[in-house]
Structures are given as C-alpha cells and as structure tokens.
Amino acid sequence: MAVHVLAVLAYKEGDRVTSALLAGSVNTNPVIIRRLLLALQRAKLVETCKGAGLGSRLNRSPGRINLAEIYRAVENSEPFATPSRKPNAACPVGNCIRETLDRVFASAQEALERDLEKTTLAAVIGEVKAAGACGRKKVG
Amino acid sequence: MAVHVLAVLAYKEGDRVTSALLAGSVNTNPVIIRRLLLALQRAKLVETCKGAGLGSRLNRSPGRINLAEIYRAVENSEPFATPSRKPNAACPVGNCIRETLDRVFASAQEALERDLEKTTLAAVIGEVKAAGACGRKKVG
DNA sequence: ACAAATGTAATGACGACAGTTACATTTTTT
DNA sequence: AAAAAATGTAACTGTCGTCATTACATTTGT
Numbered sequence: 001m002a003v004h005v006l007a008v009l010a011y012k013e014g015d016r017v018t019s020a021l022l023a024g025s026v027n028t029n030p031v032i033i034r035r036l037l038l039a040l041q042r043a044k045l046v047e048t049c050k051g052a053g054l055g056s057r058l059n060r061s062p063g064r065i066n067l068a069e070i071y072r073a074v075e076n077s078e079p080f081a082t083p084s085r086k087p088n089a090a091c092p093v094g095n096c097i098r099e100t101l102d103r104v105f106a107s108a109q110e111a112l113e114r115d116l117e118k119t120t121l122a123a124v125i126g127e128v129k130a131a132g133a134c135g136r137k138k139v140g
Numbered sequence: 141m142a143v144h145v146l147a148v149l150a151y152k153e154g155d156r157v158t159s160a161l162l163a164g165s166v167n168t169n170p171v172i173i174r175r176l177l178l179a180l181q182r183a184k185l186v187e188t189c190k191g192a193g194l195g196s197r198l199n200r201s202p203g204r205i206n207l208a209e210i211y212r213a214v215e216n217s218e219p220f221a222t223p224s225r226k227p228n229a230a231c232p233v234g235n236c237i238r239e240t241l242d243r244v245f246a247s248a249q250e251a252l253e254r255d256l257e258k259t260t261l262a263a264v265i266g267e268v269k270a271a272g273a274c275g276r277k278k279v280g
Numbered sequence: 281a282c283a284a285a286t287g288t289a290a291t292g293a294c295g296a297c298a299g300t301t302a303c304a305t306t307t308t309t310t
Numbered sequence: 311a312a313a314a315a316a317t318g319t320a321a322c323t324g325t326c327g328t329c330a331t332t333a334c335a336t337t338t339g340t
Contacts (some may be wrong), residue, residue: 003241007233018316025231026223029299034317045241051307052315067244077296079219079252079330083141083166091270092166093147100267103141104207104259111255112219115248127240130231158285170329174286191338192284217327221297 001026002036002074003067003124009046010062010125016055036074043073062125068116079112080105141166142176142262143207144212149186150202150265156195160256178213183213197225219252220245 008025009017019037023030026120037056040046045065048056058065087094148165149157159177163170177196180186185205188196198205220241227234 001221004223004227004233004237008231009238011233020316025228025234027225027228027234028223029301029315031300031319032298034319035298038318048317049307050305050315050317051309052313053308054306054316056317074225081141081197083144083168083329085167086327087144087166090166091148093144093151094165094167096268096271097144097147097264100264104256104264108252108255112252114246115251116244119244122243124237124240128236131236160285169332170286171288171331172329174288175329178287188286189338190284190286190336192282193339194285194337196286223298225298 001028001032002040002070003121005033005036006040006045006058006062006065006121006127007128009056009058013058013062015058016049016053016057018055021055022077040070044068045069045073045116051074062122063120064120066117067121067124068113070121071113071116078105079109141168141172142180142210143261145173145176146180146185146198146205146210146261147265147268149196149198150261153198156189156193156197158195161195161248179213180210183209185209185213202262203260205261206257207259207261207264208253210261211253211256218245219249223226 004026005022008022019030019033022033026033037046037048041048044059046056047059082098087098089095143164144166148162159170159173162173166173177186177188181188184199186196187199201237222238227238
C-alpha cells in the first residue's frame with residue numbers, strides 16, 4: 001500500500017495530492033492514507049501540508065527512493081515472531097537459543113533489505129508504465 | 141518455536157521425545173507442539189510415532205537441516221501483506237503495480253531464504269552450547 | 281487390559297491492523 | 311473575515327491469524 005501511494009505521488013511529480021485522491025486510488029479510507037503518510041513523513045520520503053488545495057508530494061525524486069527505505073519506514077515489527085511466553089528456565093536450550101536466533105534473524109532481515117535496496121521507486125513505475133496496456137490515462 | 145523444538149530433539153539425538161516434554165521446554169501446551177510437529181513431519185524433518193513410550197525424533201542429522209527448510213516448513217503466509225481490497229479500476233497504477241511488486245517481493249523472500257540456508261541446526265546448537273554458561277545440564 | 285502418547289476438533293483469548301466516524305486545527309481562497 | 315479544504319488524531323468496531331485450553335478418539339507398547 002505504501003508503494004502504491006508513493007507511485008501515485010510519483011506520477012503527479014511536483015503536484016500536491018490529497019489523501020482523499022490517494023484513498024480513491026487504493027480504494028480505502030482517507031484516514032488510512034493519512035496514517036500511512038505520517039510514517040512516510042517521518043522517513044522524509046514525502047512532504048505534507050494542511051490547507052485548502054494542498055496535500056502531499058514526494059520529497060525526493062523516484063530514482064532516489066528504494067523499496068528498502070519504504071519497507072523500513074512502514075514496517076515496524078520484526079518479520080520473525082518471538083514467542084510471548086518465557087522458556088522453561090531449567091532447559092539450557094530455551095535459555096540460550098533466543099539470542100542465537102536473534103543474530104540469525106537479523107542477518108536474514110538484512111539480506112532481505114539489501115535485496116529491496118536494489119529496486120527504486122522509479123524502476124517500479126517504469127515496469128508499471130511498460131505493462132501499461134491494462135490501464136487508462138487518468139491517475140487517481 | 142520450531143527451531144527451539146528441533147534443537148531439543150537434536151540434543152536427544154536418537155531418542156524419542158514426547159510432545160509433553162517439548163511443551164515443557166518451550167513452556168506451552170502439548171497440543172501446540174503437536175500441531176507444529178505435523179508441519180515438521182510434512183517437511184520430513186521429524187518422524188513421529190503414536191504409542192506408549194514413543195514420540196518424535198529428528199529424521200536427519202542436525203548438520204543436514206538448515207533454517208530455510210524450517211522456515212518453509214512452518215511459515216505458510218507471505219511476509220509481505222497484499223491489500224485485501226481491490227484497487228480502483230480507473231487507476232493505472234493500482235491496476236498494474238500488484239504484479240510488479242509480486243516479483244520484487246518474491247526476490248526479496250528468496251534473498252531471505254538464501255541467507256537462512258547458510259545456518260544449519262547444528263550450527264545453532266553449537267552456539268547454544270558455546271554460550272552454555274547460562275544453563276544447567278538437564279534438557280526438557 | 282491398561283497406560284501412554286499422538287491426531288484432531290471446538291472454543292476462547294489476544295493482539296495487529298484495516299476501517300469508520302467524528303472533530304479540532306491549519307491554510308488557502310474568496 | 312468567513313468559508314472551504316485539507317490534515318492530524320482520537321475512539322471505536324470488525325476481522326483475521328495465532329496461541330492456548332479442554333476434550334476425546336485412536337494407536338501402540340508393556
């Protein structure tokens with residue numbers, strides 16, 4: 001959803017876009033979009049202004065935004081679940097395995113993010129435009 | 141939790157272990173463990189038998205089990221959420237972006253799994269044992 | 281025959297997240 | 311100055327996935 005929103009903003013590069021229009025494109029509620037935009041603002045990916053005729057726009061060119069940044073801006077929880085209950089204190093495995101797995105999972109997540117870094121928002125838009133036979137001209 | 145269970149089974153290599161004992165180590169309910177074991181059986185990672193004095197054991201040596209296999213055995217849903225609602229049909233971005241992102245996400249997930257492949261269950265156990273100062277001798 | 285163990289169904293509790301409504305606040309436009 | 315447009319934010323609901331619990335049928339060894 002975040003990529004979708006940023007892609008629409010990239011289409012309208014320079015112009016400000018309202019959350020209502022973005023919500024129309026994603027087919028959801030404007031409040032959902034605004035909550036998403038807050039996260040993207042914190043990551044300095046978009047700039048948003050209140051007021052009549054205003055809205056949001058990209059803060060950087062699409063070629064300078066990669067999907068790992070979007071992932072980090074939006075995804076707050078770890079991809080690997082860690083059990084809620086504490087392990088049995090009398091079991092050496094349960095006592096020590098957590099920190100070992102934390103290292104392994106951190107490495108795996110880094111690998112994932114490094115792969116996402118290879119794709120820019122501009123590249124996504126390029127593919128969407130190339131496959132553009134399926135759409136009309138109007139964005140929003 | 142799956143890695144934890146398999147690690148305990150590796151500790152008791154050869155011996156059969158009951159779901160009740162495994163549940164004690166993870167500090168959860170035996171039924172949870174049994175459901176987990178079903179997935180690990182499907183992946184041919186463990187062998188389980190019903191009956192008095194029976195239980196589960198590893199089907200392969202810990203050096204021949206890597207974390208990617210465990211991940212695939214247990215994790216059924218995609219790590220990236222795809223929106224439930226259909227996008228606005230009048231928006232070319234919404235129409236085409238899904239398949240582009242599917243490719244990108246599949247690549248990222250492959251990168252993650254390739255990283256997990258580099259760690260074997262034996263390696264995890266080795267680290268746990270090396271940090272063994274924190275535990276007692278009894279497993280289970 | 282009995283005990284021990286798994287397989288499985290039904291149900292509940294809980295958290296994460298999308299969604300919705302409502303409203304205060306800010307800024308442009310007129 | 312007033313109105314309109316837009317965001318920021320709070321409160322609440324619904325849904326979904328997962329862990330948890332209880333209960334019971336089934337299988338297998340002693």
